Each structure stands twice: as C-alpha cells, then as structure tokens.
Amino acid sequence: MAQNPPPRALDSFDKAILRLLQRDNKMPQRQIASRVNLSAAAVQRRIASMEKAGIITRNCAEVNVRAVQMSITAIVEVHLVDERIATVDAAKALFQASPSVQQCYYVTGGISFVVIIVAKDMTTYEEITRELFSRNEAVARFRSLIALDRVKCGMDIVIP
CATH class of the missing domain: 3.30.70.920 (Lrp/AsnC effector binding domain/regulation of amino acid metabolism (RAM) domain)
Known part of the structure; x- marks a missing residue:
C-alpha cells in the first residue's frame, strides 16, 4: 500500500478557504476571495494546490436520504x-x-x-x-x- 505524502503546511488563508468550501463548495471564488482578503486568482491557485496535494480530495453534493427514499x-x-x-x-x-x-x-x-x-x-x-x-x-x-x-x-x- 502506498504511503501518504507528508502533509503540505496550511497557512491561515488556506484554512479560511477550506472552512468556506466545506460549507458550500459551489461558492464562487471571487466571493471566497472577498471573504479571505485575497484575489480570486490567488484563491484559485490555492484551491488547485490543495487539490494536487490531496488536502481537498473531492467535491460532492450532500443528498437528503429521505428525499431519495433511502429509509x-x-x-x-x-x-x-x-x-x-x-x-x-x-x-x-x-x-x-x-x-x-x-x-x-x-x-x-x-x-x-x-x-x-x-x-x-x-x-x-x-x-x-x-x-x-x-x-x-x-x-x-x-x-x-x-x-x-x-x-x-x-x-x-x-x-x-
């Protein structure tokens, strides 16, 4: 089994971006940028870097189990x-x-x-x-x- 690479250090901007993405991964990057005081391009680079490093592993939708009849x-x-x-x-x-x-x-x-x-x-x-x-x-x-x-x-x- 492959070893996980050492984790990439997260700074305060990365952590703030992750907090926002966990609540709403469809939030526009310009809105994230505004909230964390970075440019949209910087946010885009940081998200791409965290995806490449395996910090962000996927983007998905949370489904209401009752709405899809999974009882x-x-x-x-x-x-x-x-x-x-x-x-x-x-x-x-x-x-x-x-x-x-x-x-x-x-x-x-x-x-x-x-x-x-x-x-x-x-x-x-x-x-x-x-x-x-x-x-x-x-x-x-x-x-x-x-x-x-x-x-x-x-x-x-x-x-x-």
Whole structure:
C-alpha cells in the first residue's frame, strides 16, 4: 500500500478557504476571495494546490436520504476471523468497492470495522448484509445498529 505524502503546511488563508468550501463548495471564488482578503486568482491557485496535494480530495453534493427514499441507515460492527494483513486488506477492498457502503472505518477496540450503509428498505439492507458479511468467510460476525433518526450528518472537519 502506498504511503501518504507528508502533509503540505496550511497557512491561515488556506484554512479560511477550506472552512468556506466545506460549507458550500459551489461558492464562487471571487466571493471566497472577498471573504479571505485575497484575489480570486490567488484563491484559485490555492484551491488547485490543495487539490494536487490531496488536502481537498473531492467535491460532492450532500443528498437528503429521505428525499431519495433511502429509509435505512445502518451502523454495522464487523468482526473479522483474524487480523492478518491479507484478511484486513481484502475486507478494505470489498467495502471500498461496494456502492452500498457510504463510510467505512478500520478501528481498534475489539471490532475490526465500522461500516455505514444506507439502503432503500429492510429487504435491500438484508441483501447487502448477505453480500458483504454473511457470505464472506473472512467475517466472523457482524452487528447492525439501525438509526431511528439522522440527527447530524456531514463531512466537515474543524480546522484550527
């Protein structure tokens, strides 16, 4: 697995730009420039530099799950049969490739992975669990926690 490059140092302008982009990545660069006291060209160069450095990894839209009839959000604890590198790497690849997996974390504390899955309904969720967990010999067991309400969901990080 490739090593991540050392992080590029962020100055106060970069941090201010990132804070604004996390709230609205469609904000015009001239408006960002006005708010952070830089020229639009400087903002454009900084955004391009942060994209190239892997600081900004993608631009996406946050979708209202109810509006697209996705009624099930499941937080799944996955326990692997062992923690050998090959087993963990295969699980990572499977979860990363699955369009049903919204988020996946390799964790400590007696659980191998925490996986977030959004599904249309319980029948669809059962099909997903069969595909990802029940038929997977590397999975010793899994436990599903079904969310009753989505209180907060987002990808924003606090940038000091």
